[in-house]
Amino acid sequence: MTEPIRDVAHVSAVELFTPVLAESTAFFADVLALEEVYRHGDSVYLHTWDDYESFTVKLTARDKAGIGRTWLRARSPEALARRVTAIEAAGLGEGWNSDEPGYGEVFQFHDPDGHPFGIYWDTKRYEPSDATRPALKNQASRFPGRGANIRRLDHVNYLAAQVDAAEGFLADVIGARPSEQIVNDDGSKQGVWYTVCDKSYDLVYTRDWTGTAGRLHHIAFAADTREDILRAADVCLEAGVHIETGPHKHAIQQTFFLYVWEPGGNRIELCNAGARLLLAPDHQMITWTQAERAKGQAWGLKTIESFHTHGTPPI
Template sequence: MNHDPDRPRDIAHIGPVELYTPVLEESRGFFVDVLSLREVHRDDTSVYLHTWDDYQSWTVRLIQREQAGIGRTYLRASGPQALERLPGIDKRVSDVYGLGEVSLFTDPDGHEMGVYWDTARYEADDTDRPALKNQAAAYPGRGANVRRLDHVNYLTADVPKTSAFLADVLGARCTEQIVKDDGSAQAVWFNLGQKTYDLVYTEDWTGANGRLHHIAFATDTREEILRAADVCLDAGVHIETGPHKHAIQQTFFLYVWEPGGNRIELCNSGARLILAPDWETISWTRAERAKGQAWGLKTIDTFHTHGTPVVPPPGR
């Protein structure tokens, strides 16, 4: 998959995300007590949480809904003029907590997104003021100690159409992909800057639209993911699979389900960055993927079938 290295990168990075949950307070407890996020704001139906080194005022908004799933994903523009260059994104709102004007749009699968430039910075108080002024908040030293939101993995009924949208409209770059026997994409990993990936889309085996596979948080080290497995075990959190290492993107990972049913990944990609401006997309065949992870146990079946909101399988 070709990428024009001369095209401006108008999206700087993934911003805060909204997550739906039918059990708001239980989900809040998981993110605060197990993952070590901090509650920073709430309203009648939602709670705003912050990872300790996010420079922005909030990282995740948990919203009370009947079904689990993904709400809006916010993307920070690379500059105030970048909003004007993005084609076909012109519906604007100014009522998002902690963000300035937001340009709203949906991807081809129906996932709602918003691009913004103005953002409120996180202001630590006496209870979480860091010793180092180049750090957003103090290191929590509890739970999983997740540093930041790393990526979102969506499910989509049409991977090629969504992939073209990411490249043509957002100017994102496909770093790796899984291709079917006919050469069409089954899953794609796109980056917005120099991280290995930020937005991932995987074919939804149910054919449904707008669903979530998982959101992922980055830890400083692999050891913190091992510690997180023990923390989740003692907290009664469902550990789906891991810790193992992915072959694609070489990510060390642990997958768990938060109380609302959404899949959460804790991940560490080490020092891997995509520095080449003319990076060529790495393609993995289904036969190569059938070999499983780089190492670790076989991929559990629910990893390919569970998504939120939960929908009946085809034919039922």
């Protein structure tokens, strides 16, 4: 048996496309309490208050909503080299790029479903201004004390035409660990949850009911407590943000959640940061059956229909 090597440290940032850049920027800055750190071309970069890196979200103007590139930080230069070798061997590589503010050399690639990724080692750390300097030196920036007070990026849930192909990509190319899965009665995979660290999940792929490749289900951000998620619902209500469903509790991964749509149309999940940790190095994949999944949430209202049908870009 070959010992697994965990070469990816964490999911560091994600790019979202939006047809209403100003409105989406205001949502992330005013409602979620991210800090705008810089602009480059037709993109706005924003930072969650406890992210050690210089940006967490990149918003890029496009005619339709959707997901752009997801960035992964390698654990070392040697880890980066190993992942690049695996990516190229899988035929998914696109080449090196150094145009992204905040990063050094980034190796760009895509998953089997067409979602773009980048992996890197060299990074520019966040430097607080006088206005955002924290009282505690072990914190990236000052606690914002406004809006939803989002602490960090938590995970990304992609829609995929072929979940099985995505699963092979996660395990063999990225080197992620399996956490939980939904297996249909016919043996096909409805969804898979994988982790690159000790959190219970970082990268999720669920089947796109339209059979379309390259779409997004949601990206998720973590606040500190369940009370923060409840307050976020009030914040979103006052701001006129579309609340799709929640707050409720998922059975899968036990996440306490609120789903909203940002102005561009992308689904955003807000969840509590106290996620389950997978400390067992030999964790066994948890399997949920089609019947168990049909029961819905652990508690709360029945899952709304749009949760299964809405994705970006829209079909």
